[in-house]
Amino acid sequence: MPAPLSPAGVIAAVRDGRAMPDGALAAFAAGLATGEVGDAQAGAFAMAVLLRGLGPAGRVALTEGMRDSGRLLRWDLPGPVIDKHSTGGIGDCVSLVLAPLLAAAGAFVPMISGRGLGHSGGTLDKLEAIPGWQAELDPAAFARIVRAEGAAIVAASPDIAPADRRLYAIRDVTGTVESIDLITASILSKKLAAGLGGLVLDVKAGSGAFMKTRAEAEALARALMETAVGAGCPTVALLTGMEEPLAPALGNALEVAEAMAVLEGGPGPLREVTLALGAEALVLAGLAASP
Template identity: 55%
Template sequence: MIPQEIIRRKRNGEELGPADINSFIAALAAGHLSEGQIGAFAMAVWFKGMSRAETVALTLAMANSGDRLQWADIDRPVADKHSTGGVGDNVSLMLAPITAACGLAVPMISGRGLGHTGGTLDKLESIPGYRITPDAHLFHKVVKEAGCAIIGQTGTLAPADGRLYAVRDVTATVDSIPLITASILSKKLAAGLQTLVLDVKVGNGAFMADRTQAEILAQSLVEVANGAGVKTSALITDMNQPLADAAGNAVEMRNCLDFLAGGKADTRLQTVVLAFAAEMLVKSGIVASSDEAEGMARRALSSGRAAEIFARMVSMLGGPADLIEKPDKYLARAPVKKPVPASRAGWLSACDVRGIGVSVIDLGGGRRHPQDRIDHRVGFSELLPLGTRVSAGEPIAVVHAADEAAAERAAAALAAHYRITEEKPEQTPVISARI
């Protein structure tokens, strides 16, 4: 294999065969390619694209570049969900134990915050002792005995993706549909899944702000995953406002515990969680219809079974066994809490979700640089949903900050991120399409 020949052919718009792609990715994973060659390949794909067959081959090659998990001794369907990222998107934290309570095995490999979006792993690290990178034996044991485990990607799963992504990040080639598709799915295939459900966000707080582009990405992910042998579907969901009524790490973990206790009924968050639970259960063959699946998920919540599974997962991965009963004992609180008053009377009609995510970072709840330490205490809670009527001075959220100055800045920023109008806005459905 001569790397520059593969790069040249892709640069010229030729279709690469599986053997070419396998050879190139094997060389990448082994460290035999320079960053210049990797960057040139990524840029050629960015300009010329890839056919569906090429994208499937790239995804499989990256999935096969390291270990692939096996679940032969688990007599449950193995399923997972992936989100393209948003603000206040803590769906995974509740979805994994709910679907485990309904009969699925859920080995959920999650990520950290990226850009303005929050990361599931950062939220879990607000739990003292929780091990986000257990060894393979413990990961397998937790999935088998608790039903689910939410952890981070290890260096042995799809290592080619890690090196390719690092180069894409500094060569302006992140936003390539084939490369995004292969990056997301290679890790999911390496996890040994039988079924997968995808949450493709669209809106001003999503990486895909344009509905057409979101649909193109969703279609690519679904077709490639199914082409690689994993039963997959996608829901396109709205990210024009935070999904939960909290944005941050410990504040979203409290939101999760409240949800599992039944405290978030009839919210947009509950709609999304139950929709994905139903999709996973039907896709895995647990039940035949979405209505039956949603009813099963609701019973898993109301019975307390989902909360029990979450508690067991946390305990088995090193966290406190009584987190559910005593969250205040373990989840750190910010020293300053400050209400954010509405600037005028009227209807909350729109918000800058990306700006809200950036405000969490400014508080210290996210990273400006990869080596930054996160303050898990900070963020926003009690965020009112769009379509709420407010009086002047009425709180639209609460800031959690490390000091008074930071709280003042964050409160002013958050207030500026919301538009209040005299007319009630039209409500946008939280789920707009299934692919």
Template identity: 55%
Template sequence: MVFLPQEVILKKRDGENLAAEDIARFIAGFAGGKVSEAQAAAFAMAIYFQGMDMGERVALTLAMRDSGNVLDWSDLDGPVADKHSTGGVGDNVSLMLAPILAGLGIFVPMISGRGLGHTGGTLDKFDAIPGYETSPDNALFRKVVKAAGCAIIGQTADLAPADKALYAIRDVTATVESVPLITASILSKKLAAGLDALILDVKTGSGAFMPTLEQSQNLAESLVAVSNGAGLKTGALITDMNEPLASAAGNGLEVRNAVDFLTGAHRDKRLEDVTLSLCAELVLMVGKATTPDEARKLVEAVLETGRAVEHFARMVAALGGPADFIDNMNSHLVPAPIIRDVFAEEQGKVCAIDTRGVGMAVVALGGGRTTPTDSIDHRVGFDRLAGLGTSIDARTPIARIHAADEASAADAETRLRAAYLLGGDAPAHPLIAGRVARR
């Protein structure tokens, strides 16, 4: 029987559940040019309003995965794992997590994205490192994963291409915030990466795409159920984004923060707890430990012995970055022309932070994008960001700004001050607000 994409759209528009075969044929047709962009837009809008049950979500995820190649890591002598974050401000966890796991014999072929809106992108951080190749060919990608234990790169054209095309349509048709579509978009790429295990870091709070705990829990449960239903062992932590996770926000500054973390020169406490918790979850999932306590001790040991920073250095060098990046970071990360403290106009304790506002202040400095084609200034951003509960006065700044010029500095300073509310004690926000285990 001839496949008619409009019949699939009609069924979903009217609230019917779609058969897995119909979803597969629709996505294959879209990837092959036989389903138009207009039909894909109508399909996305129908899903936005009518939703999808878990069976449909699994079918959509698998169909998008199968629109391109699926990597095979069977030649490696250890488990293959990865992490995905739903995005936030000062979230540079991937830069530490991948080499920590590599130091434990867990291979991490991490396929990451760029920032858009108020959230930073992992690839943009690595672009701050001179020579680092974020788009290697498949042969180099495999070589680096095998030699360094980890490689952090961008999505290649042959991995889940239907997702990339459908996301572009969702972005201009106001259908991005659909949980079924978000689920399929995230997981199709991870399933195409050929993983044995996946941990998800689902953010909640003022800097998260899902600001309420209920929304974050809903997304986490969808992601875990669909990923496991599609055959990938997956769990999730719901973590706090009511303040920046690291004390730095901005691409080069977050790289510096990550290297300081790996070497032990400086570790932000909240960042350390989230990073090690996510690592420990994956260590348990791949069978490297049998109890949470044992997993945490293994992760801490690989960090303290220096094995993690060694794997980071090997990854950077193997992907074209400086061989002496760790030892001579200051000579490789170009500083911004303007560096100065930002003080509040009053004093008191930091009782609330509009974390999204902090992220937009970085964008205003040139450290983020308002459109996908915008260029980024990797030098700019903030460090020494004050956290909730910090007492601010004439001697204690809320941050230190790194700016390219006075005009952008003045605008970003105004935005940053507006993002910080001073007053009494801050409400308590648990750092790890929830956990969704593999079912």
């Protein structure tokens, strides 16, 4: 049996486009979490992945390794466990509408969300506009609320995918944020650590999105969907437009109000996108026969 690759060996293999033995990327992800992989090695790895890519199998292996670098959530609930992820855009407060809708339809939604990148707030930023709302919950409280209410939206605890936390910071200072392989592993490692039975992806394209063109968005959507399925999570991806804001009023508190207006029956693009994603999620969960 060949000796396991060192961190430098993994970096060289990615740089040269060579195949790696099973477990090499998982070991590298574990080293990111423990600190065995140094900052210089993490930066070199990120740049090698950006320039050469990992390929479909490598994406799955890295994603699974980053998922398994920390605690995995397990659920014993009287219904399917599903979630949604959006690549973000202007006025995108879909999660605030979709999570309670899915819960009302019989699903359980343990939504681990993030903060904003760039000029728009993330789901947690929006919710923190509500006085007294807390993003940080201990695991027992998170599980209790999901069971009782059907949904909870929280920040990732430090022991969820710690390899991603480390690599994300490195990518930010090494000019490697744009790598589809690293974007895919970052998004999915946290989502899959939540113990999901199904995932629906909202991949946005347009001037207000991270991916500006439909071709770029489609490439990311395929990478995300194929990697999630390869890691054992049934997944559907929708491409949605971000050439104009999704909500008619922008800003964290204003978007909470817009989400409430849609929950009370209001019309508009936010409602349409939410219902399209929700329909796909319910099919994945086995709660509906077709969209």
